[in-house]
Amino acid sequence: MRHIISVLMENEPGALSRVVGLFSQRNFNIETLNVAPTDDPTLSRLTLTTFGSDQVVEQITKQLNKLIDVVKLVDLTEGQHIERELMLVKVRASGAQRAEVKRTVDIFRGNIIDMTPSIYTMQIVGESDKLDGFLQALGGMHILEVVRTGVSGIARGEKTLSL
Amino acid sequence: MNTIEVYKVELLSGGEMIARFLKDEGVEYIYGYPGGAALHIYDALHRQSDVKHVLVRHEQAATHMADGYARATGKPGVVLVTSGPGATNTVTGIATAFMDSIPMVVICGQVMSYLIGEDAFQETDMIGVSRPIVKHSFSVKHPSEIPMILKKAFYIASSGRPGPVVVDIPKDMTMPNEKFEYSYPESVSLRSYTPPAKGHSGQIKKAVDLLLAAKRPMIYAGGGVIMGGGSELLTKLAQQLEYPVTNTLMGLGGYPGTDKQFVGMLGMHGSYEANQAMHHSDLILAIGARFDDRVTNDPDKFCPSAKIIHVDIDPASISKTIRADVPIVGPVIQVLEEMLSLIDDAPARSNKEAINSWWKQINEWRQVHGGRYDTTSEKIKPQAAVEACWRATNGDAFVASDVGQHQMFTAQYYKFAKPYRWINSGGLGTMGFGLPAAMGVKMNFPEETVVCVTGEGSIQMNIQELSTCLQYGLPVKILCLNNGYLGMVRQWQDMNYEGRHSNSYLDSLPEFKTLMDAYRHKYVEIRTKDELDAKMEEAFAMKDQLVFINCYVDPEEHVYPMQVPRGSMRDMFLSKTERT
Ligand SMILES: Cc1ncc(C[n+]2csc(CCOP(=O)(O)OP(=O)(O)O)c2C)c(N)n1
Ligand SMILES: [Mg+2]
Numbered sequence: 001m002r003h004i005i006s007v008l009m010e011n012e013p014g015a016l017s018r019v020v021g022l023f024s025q026r027n028f029n030i031e032t033l034n035v036a037p038t039d040d041p042t043l044s045r046l047t048l049t050t051f052g053s054d055q056v057v058e059q060i061t062k063q064l065n066k067l068i069d070v071v072k073l074v075d076l077t078e079g080q081h082i083e084r085e086l087m088l089v090k091v092r093a094s095g096a097q098r099a100e101v102k103r104t105v106d107i108f109r110g111n112i113i114d115m116t117p118s119i120y121t122m123q124i125v126g127e128s129d130k131l132d133g134f135l136q137a138l139g140g141m142h143i144l145e146v147v148r149t150g151v152s153g154i155a156r157g158e159k160t161l162s163l
Numbered sequence: 164m165n166t167i168e169v170y171k172v173e174l175l176s177g178g179e180m181i182a183r184f185l186k187d188e189g190v191e192y193i194y195g196y197p198g199g200a201a202l203h204i205y206d207a208l209h210r211q212s213d214v215k216h217v218l219v220r221h222e223q224a225a226t227h228m229a230d231g232y233a234r235a236t237g238k239p240g241v242v243l244v245t246s247g248p249g250a251t252n253t254v255t256g257i258a259t260a261f262m263d264s265i266p267m268v269v270i271c272g273q274v275m276s277y278l279i280g281e282d283a284f285q286e287t288d289m290i291g292v293s294r295p296i297v298k299h300s301f302s303v304k305h306p307s308e309i310p311m312i313l314k315k316a317f318y319i320a321s322s323g324r325p326g327p328v329v330v331d332i333p334k335d336m337t338m339p340n341e342k343f344e345y346s347y348p349e350s351v352s353l354r355s356y357t358p359p360a361k362g363h364s365g366q367i368k369k370a371v372d373l374l375l376a377a378k379r380p381m382i383y384a385g386g387g388v389i390m391g392g393g394s395e396l397l398t399k400l401a402q403q404l405e406y407p408v409t410n411t412l413m414g415l416g417g418y419p420g421t422d423k424q425f426v427g428m429l430g431m432h433g434s435y436e437a438n439q440a441m442h443h444s445d446l447i448l449a450i451g452a453r454f455d456d457r458v459t460n461d462p463d464k465f466c467p468s469a470k471i472i473h474v475d476i477d478p479a480s481i482s483k484t485i486r487a488d489v490p491i492v493g494p495v496i497q498v499l500e501e502m503l504s505l506i507d508d509a510p511a512r513s514n515k516e517a518i519n520s521w522w523k524q525i526n527e528w529r530q531v532h533g534g535r536y537d538t539t540s541e542k543i544k545p546q547a548a549v550e551a552c553w554r555a556t557n558g559d560a561f562v563a564s565d566v567g568q569h570q571m572f573t574a575q576y577y578k579f580a581k582p583y584r585w586i587n588s589g590g591l592g593t594m595g596f597g598l599p600a601a602m603g604v605k606m607n608f609p610e611e612t613v614v615c616v617t618g619e620g621s622i623q624m625n626i627q628e629l630s631t632c633l634q635y636g637l638p639v640k641i642l643c644l645n646n647g648y649l650g651m652v653r654q655w656q657d658m659n660y661e662g663r664h665s666n667s668y669l670d671s672l673p674e675f676k677t678l679m680d681a682y683r684h685k686y687v688e689i690r691t692k693d694e695l696d697a698k699m700e701e702a703f704a705m706k707d708q709l710v711f712i713n714c715y716v717d718p719e720e721h722v723y724p725m726q727v728p729r730g731s732m733r734d735m736f737l738s739k740t741e742r743t
Contacts, residue, residue, distance in 0.1 A: 010355060013327035014290055025295045026441070055482070068299040068319060071355040145452070 002031070003057050004076040004083060007046040007131045009063060011037050015069035016068035019046060022067065026080030028060050030054065032085070032105055040163070043071065049128075074161045076153045087131045088113075090121045094116075100126040101141065108134045114117045119144070175345040176336035178207035179308035181270065184313045186213040187347040190241050192218070192232070192606055197250075198245025199285060200272030204338035205243075216454035216633060217606065220627040222249050222527040224599035226256020227625070230265050231563055231603030234586045239266035239320045240603065243541075246272045246334075247285030251292060255593060257327045258296040262590025263413060264390060266325035268316045269293075273302070274577060276333040289331050298326030303336045307343040323358030325390060325478040361477060362493025362501065370448070370472040370489045371505040377446035378517035379524075380406045383429065386413030386589070387451020387475060393495030394582040396416070396449065400503055404520065407525055411439040411452050411587040417581035421558070426525060427534070429456040431726045432571045435532035435735060435743075438726065440525050441466055442733035450474040451495050454485040455590070464731035473496050532574060532724055532737050542717035543692050545569060545644045549576040552614060552642055555699040561586060561611040563603045565597035568650035571722040573616045595624025601639045602632060612640070612703065619645045619650030619672055629682040632709050641711045643675070646718040654721045657666055674714050684709040 009015050016035055023030050028050060035046040066068050071131065076083070092116070093101045101120050105112055108130065114121035117120060124134050128151060135146065155161070167299055175183060181204050185193065194217045197205045208216050219225045229240025244253055250271040273282040290300050299311045299319050309332070316328040331517040358391045374380060388397050394417045401408045401424055408418045409429040418425055427434030429441055443449065449470045452458070454473075462484050471486035473480075474495065481490045501727045536546045549572050552560075556619045561585040562577055564570040570587055579585045586604060588596040601615035615622075622643055632639065652667040679686040685712055689695055695714075702710045727734040727742060736742045 014302070017291070018294060021294050055486075059479065059483060066479055068353065069358050155662070 001054075002018075002049060002051055002077065004047060004049050004081070004151055005061065005064070006076055006153060007048070007049045008038070008071045008161055009044050009046060009067075011042050012069060013042040014060065015044065015045070018021040018069055019068050020062065022063055026059070026063060027059070028056065032148070034152055036148040037142070039104055045163070046105075049151050064127060072161060074162070076155060079159065080156040081153050083127055083151050083153045085128050085131055086149045087124045087134070088121060088125065088140070088145075088147040089119065089135070089143060090119060090145040091138060092144055093120050094118050097141065101138070102133070103138050108137070110134065121145060130140055173344035173345045174283050176203070176207065176305075176339050176342050176637050177309050177332070178339060180306065180309045180343075181313070181332075181337070182207045182211050182214055183345060184310050184347065185241065187212070188313070188317055189474050189723070193241040194219055194228040194603070195243035196222050196225060196249055197271065198247075198249045199598065200246035200334045201243065201587065202248070203334060203339055204270070204272065204332070206339065207337070214219050216243070217631070217633050219599070221625065223595065224602075224628045224631070225255050226253045226260065226267070226269065227593075227596050228606070230256060230260050230596075230605035231586050231600030232607050233260070233265045233267055234600070235561060235583050235604045235608065237266075237270050237583065239317055239325075239393065239666045242267065242269040244271055245285070245299065246274055246289070247287045247555070250287055250289040250596040254292060254296070255595075257293055257329065259461070259588050259593045259596060260327040261296045261298070263386060264328070266321040267327040268313070268320050269327060269329045269333050271329060272303070273331045273333040275335045276304070277335070278679055279333065279643070288485070289329060293329045296327070297398045300329040300614065302331040303333065306336045306338075306341060309412040310345060311348050311351070314351045315353065315525075319349045319353075319356065322355075323336060324387075324480075327674055349380075359478075359492045359494065362474065362491040362498040363741065364501065366489055366491045367498060367501045368505060370491060371502055371509070373446055373470060373472060373489065374404065374448060374502075375506070375509055376511050376514060377406075379443055379445045379521045380518075381405070381440055381444040381447050381469075382406055382408040382418075383411070383441065383447050383452055384408060384414045384417050385411040385450070385452025386417070387494055388414055388417040390583040391451055391453070391476065391495035393499050396496060396499035396503065400506070401501055402507060403503065403508045407522070409433070409441065411458060411589070411657055412574055412587065413711045414452065415574060415585045416453075416582045419580045420578035421580050423741050426529070427573055428660070431460070432575065432722050432724065433726075434534065434575070435724050435737065436525055438724065438732045438735060439528045441469075442731055443524075444469045446470050447476070448472045449487075453480045453483070456484070459485060460501050460726045460732055460734070461729045466732060519541060530538035536720075540639055541692070543689065543695060543715060545572045545646070545716040545720055546576050547692070547695060547715055548642070548644055548689070548714045548715065549573050553577050553697045554696065555703045556614065557611050560584070560614045561601070561608065562595050563587065563601035563613065563615045565617040566592045566651075567618045567621055568646070568720070568722050569616050569618045569621075569644040571651075572644070575722075576722035589677055595623040597621060598625050598628050598639070601641075602628060602637050605639050606635065606638045614640045614642055616642045616644065618650060619643055619647065620649045620669055626678075628707070629678070629684060633682050633684070638705075638707050638709050641709070643711065643713050643715055644716045644734070646716050646720070647672070648718050649721070650718070650720075655717075657721065679711050684711060686710070686714045689714040
């Protein structure tokens with residue numbers, strides 16, 4: 001099963017490499033990963049998605065918790081949560097294709113954020129499935145580049161991951 | 164009335180802070196080797212006399228010395244090395260300590276901070292190199308951080324599940340003329356690290372209920388019992404319950420190996436009765452042990468009818484390979500104390516009869532193999548050599564081992580009656596560990612008998628330390644079970660490769676006698692069975708001398724019992740011709 005693990009960790013050099021290293025060292029997989037400082041500059045928030053049986057994910061969270069730099073973590077998929085990913089897509093489009101790109105972007109509630117006579121660059125935000133769907137919908141287009149941020153997420157309601 | 168407070172501010176350089184901190188932390192010996200990036204620190208050490216530095220001949224040995232000290236005392240061992248090759252030479256020793264959860268602080272010099280990343284002379288990213296084999300690591304960014312970083316390093320290394328901590332110190336953090344305020348940090352707190360202080364009471368109660376109702380219970384105790392200081396309490400619990408106890412390779416001595424309730428070590432080379440009893444038990448109390456693959460054999464076939472209570476300080480050890488029915492995360496001392504008081508208050512037990520027949524069964528199993536070996540052979544059997552060593556040392560020596568058949572024979576035949584006496588690399592299996600580890604023990608217990616049991620293969624992996632022994636007067640006894648082979652490798656080749664001994668014969672062994680002469684140490688040779696005890700006694704009588712006992716043992720001998728690969732606990736070879 002897919003899990004989204006969100007980690008609050010010390011914003012210190014070396015902390016990220018410890019987290020990432022743990023995954024390769026222990027043969028866990030990372031599907032997506034993103035990390036940035038939080039409103040508290042001493043803390044970073046890292047979100048990763050991984051696939052694994054309950055037992056593997058239990059080990060992942062335990063091993064992460066053991067890292068001294070990890071302050072707190074939560075497996076968001078254990079409760080109600082919201083997840084978002086941002087994607088930038090650059091396509092080559094000319095003539096009639098341009099209208100079609102525009103229409104597809106509208107349907108997926110994306111934005112065109114840059115253009116030239118032959119290029120469109122778009123931004124789409126949503127759950128990873130939606131991003132996949134958008135790429136599929138672009139099927140016939142000449143896609144030049146796809147950039148995804150990886151998932152970030154937050155729990156619904158009162159729950160927070162904070163100190 | 165106003166009070167005038169006088170603050171005595173001490174200004175020290177980074178190098179001086181290190182020396183001073185170690186003194187304030189109560190460290191007597193550190194083990195290391197100097198070099199460019201560490202020279203300011205070495206100079207500071209030279210200008211004080213509280214902390215004594217032991218100069219090894221290879222940095223790996225420094226880590227094993229510190230490790231041996233840590234295993235014998237439970238306190239963190241301290242290592243000091245320079246950057247680059249000095250630091251990378253410690254990797255095997257750090258990994259050895261990491262695998263066995265041994266507290267250690269390794270201080271590494273580093274190139275000037277402004278050179279980092281430029282491939283400067285003797286620059287190695289030691290934080291990166293050591294990352295998968297440390298509990299944590301620090302790099303110093305400003306000299307004034309040194310006392311607090313070292314305090315944290317010692318705290319992390321020795322609390323919770325212990326482990327090695329690396330502190331990387333760029334040379335410009337230790338400049339002699341740049342002085343900063345020093346005070347010893349009395350306490351430390353880390354918001355992201357709080358080792359468990361107490362096991363869950365509800366779970367402990369549940370565990371005790373299960374224990375009191377068990378019909379075929381087993382206590383499976385590992386190195387965590389020793390390092391957690393819980394040996395005495397565990398012994399009390401086991402004897403109160405009158406339940407059988409098995410120890411892991413790391414846990415030997417955690418329960419007296421001479422006691423009638425002790426059924427021997429378990430696992431790959433465990434006793435027949437320990438492995439059988441584990442397999443058939445209905446309740447396992449696992450404590451300070453981690454169900455590693457050398458214990459469980461095939462995890463899918465592991466102890467089919469047993470419920471499992473697992474007590475450990477590290478939550479990640481629980482249900483990692485074998486699912487626990489009652490997980491308890493906490494310090495062994497606290498958990499055992501709580502268990503004992505619940506047992507005291509419990510009403511009379513109803514399982515007495517079941518326990519009696521369980522013991523009857525176990526005693527029958529004891530007859531099946533019973534640690535037998537061929538005593539009629541002309542040759543000296545390695546088992547007999549270990550037994551002779553046990554007699555010559557009254558079973559009361561510190562025994563540091565190397566890795567191979569000799570290690571297993573020692574684990575099986577040297578009956579450890581006390582904790583902290585059996586010093587061996589269990590998790591990593593590091594050949595070359597034995598001699599420096601024994602030296603680390605001897606340095607700190609000069610009055611005690613310290614033996615290094617080794618093989619002619621292993622001893623050559625850190626044999627340069629004979630020189631350190633001479634310099635510091637470390638009269639350890641080296642018992643070399645000389646079979647002329649990388650015996651453990653040969654055993655596997657006999658069993659799995661139709662006896663093709665690829666590269667397991669050690670041709671061109673040195674004349675150990677000449678070698679000992681060169682280092683001004685003593686040499687005793689044992690070639691025949693009948694001289695075993697007398698020669699052993701002769702060697703151990705030379706209290707103030709390092710003695711190398713070259714004991715020629717049967718090269719054909721195999722270690723048994725040996726679990727059948729991918730079988731259950733009870734599937735074992737009992738000799739070259741018998742299996743269960
Ligand atoms: C550093 C290292 N290299 C290789 C091994 C693999 N190994 C395990 S036991 C062994 C043979 C040890 O030979 P010896 O020290 O003579 O002991 P014996 O088995 O003969 O008693 C070897 C090569 C190891 N454990 N450690
Ligand atoms: Mg050998």
